[in-house]
Amino acid sequence: MPSWVVVKEVINHCWQAPPMGIFKINTYAALNQRDKVTGLRVVIRDSYGPIMVSSCRHIGSCYHSQIVEALAIFEGCPLSVNLGLLPATVDSDTLSVVQAIRKKEASSSEVGVIVNDVIYLISQVEIFSADFVLRLANSVAHGLARLA
Numbered sequence: 001m002p003s004w005v006v007v008k009e010v011i012n013h014c015w016q017a018p019p020m021g022i023f024k025i026n027t028y029a030a031l032n033q034r035d036k037v038t039g040l041r042v043v044i045r046d047s048y049g050p051i052m053v054s055s056c057r058h059i060g061s062c063y064h065s066q067i068v069e070a071l072a073i074f075e076g077c078p079l080s081v082n083l084g085l086l087p088a089t090v091d092s093d094t095l096s097v098v099q100a101i102r103k104k105e106a107s108s109s110e111v112g113v114i115v116n117d118v119i120y121l122i123s124q125v126e127i128f129s130a131d132f133v134l135r136l137a138n139s140v141a142h143g144l145a146r147l148a
Contacts, residue, residue: 016133020047023088025076026133029068036062042076044085055079063110069094070114073101077121077128086125091133101130 106115122128
């Protein structure tokens with residue numbers, strides 16, 4: 001069994017449904033530093049709560065936690081767009097990435113480049129608010145990420 005390093009401190013919280021007619025994209029990334037791999041996971045639900053679609057992706061590298069969390073958001077946004085699950089909101093447990101998306105400002109750092117791509121994508125469609133949530137609000141996406 002891989003030894004996963006959880007990116008954030010675990011705090012109790014539960015998933016909150018989006019308003020009627022809105023889809024919620026929950027994203028999560030898990031790092032396995034021993035094996036140098038990352039798991040990116042996305043779960044999209046409607047306002048009733050059932051999972052509409054989920055995505056699991058394994059990356060054969062282990063990057064900084066902010067980078068992989070931004071990659072998970074970048075994975076989830078096009079999935080929502082391509083499947084017509086709009087309008088949508090995206091939830092992440094990485095505050096700095098959510099703040100950069102909300103401000104529509106990103107640095108020229110590695111994570112900033114990914115955030116810029118997310119900002120561009122969401123400006124093209126009827127998405128998105130980006131919201132910070134506590135880890136356990138993303139428990140399904142977190143569980144999927146640990147499967148990589």
